[in-house]
Amino acid sequence: MMNSQKVTFQNHNMNWPMAALVLYPDNFDENLMYPVVISVHPFGSCKEQTSSAIYGKALAQAGYVVIAFDASFQGESGGVPRYKEDPSQRVEDISHAIDYAVTLPYVDSNRIAGLGVCGGGAYIINAALTEKRLKAVVGITPVNLGRLFREGFSEYNPLGVLGAMAEQRTKEARGEVLQVNELLPSSPEVATELGLTEPDVFEATDYYKTPRGQTEGGATKMVFSNAQRILSWDAFAFTETLLTQPVMTVIGKNIGAFGAYRDGQEVYGNATASKDRQLVELEDISHYDLYDKDEPVSLAMARILPFLEKHV
Structure with a gap:
């Protein structure tokens, strides 16, 4: 059975608690020192899903202490309004998770890595730009949420969406209720009925809206009026x-609308100052296959573990 503990730590900048799961290696000994991996969940996800249950578990079994946390405004972490997605805060959350990690007597503060899935993959890479306590980072099917919002999520009309957000925020400031958008159909069957069969959209529904990945904390919702800054974030x-x-x-080579294949390529192409940049392309594998499917995850971990062992 996986050894884990639910903890909270403080987001001192915003004065609210952050909820996390700490996963421990088998035969964990608190008198020893361990490398740690900060595991970042996808957009619309939570700590109980792929960041802990799949990659956190695999990393703990490989000998790492893993901290998988809920983003601010989401899951069991603090912050209002609920369901807010704030890229700058998401990146800052990672630093607060590291602040917590370095207080643990069994964590080697010189051996900290980061791993994230989907939006979390882009957030951990962005965090590494300025958070140099991270010694290595892995983005699994990483999605640049700013790019996605400027393109597909806004139907390539970002200025129109910003105008709508501005109008809605004014209404809410004057007392109207928050507009909270559900991001996915309620089931794969409904997705089919609505003609939403694009692979990433349909597979997201299959993951988040069925027992495969559905959890109470993984609310696929977003406050519409508070998302303006996503569109100017890269x-x-x-x-x-x-x-x-x-x-x-x-990245998987079965390309979907959320653009992880393109984004993974972009990171590899641009990271010319990196001490070691690696691109792993997996044949016949899609974005959501890498969330929890046995073979894709095994293929990914077969490359991730030697990479982390080399650098952390």
């Missing part, structure tokens, strides 16, 4: 100069 800006740490991106 996960990979300044990568070519500030990303000095070793970086790996793992």
Whole structure:
């Protein structure tokens, strides 16, 4: 059985608690020192899903202490309004998780790595631009949320969406209820009925809206009016100069609308200052296969573990 403990630590900047799972290696001994991996969940996800249950578990079994946390405004972490997605805060959350990790007597503060899935993969790479306590980072099917919002999520009309957000925020400031958007159909069957069969959309529904991945904390919702800053954010800006740490991106070659294949390639192409940049392309594997499917995850971990062992 996986050894884990639910903990909270403080987001001192915002004065609210962060909820996390700490996963321990088998035969864990608190008198020894361990490397640690900060594991970052996808957009619309939570700590109980792929960041801990899949990759956290695999990393703990390989000898790492893993901290998988809920983002601010999401899951069991603090912050209001609920369901807010704030890229800058998401990146800052990673530093607070590291602040917590370095207080643990069994964590080697010189051996800290980061790993993230989907949006979390882009967030951990962005964090590494300025958070040099991270010694290596891995983005699994990483998605640059800013790029995605400017393109597909806004139907290539970002200015129109910003105008709508501005109008809605004014209404809410005057007392109207928050507009909270559900991001996915309620089931794969409903997705089919609505014609939403694009692979990433359909597979997201299959993951988040069925027992395969559905959990109480993984609310696929977003406050519409508070998302303006996503559209002006770029996960990979300044990568070519500030990303000095070793970086790996793992992407499936079955391409979907969320653009992880393109984003993973971009990180690899731009990370010219990195001490070791690696691109792992997996044949016949899609974005959501890498969330929890046995063979894709095994293929990914077969490359991730030697990479982390080399650098952390």
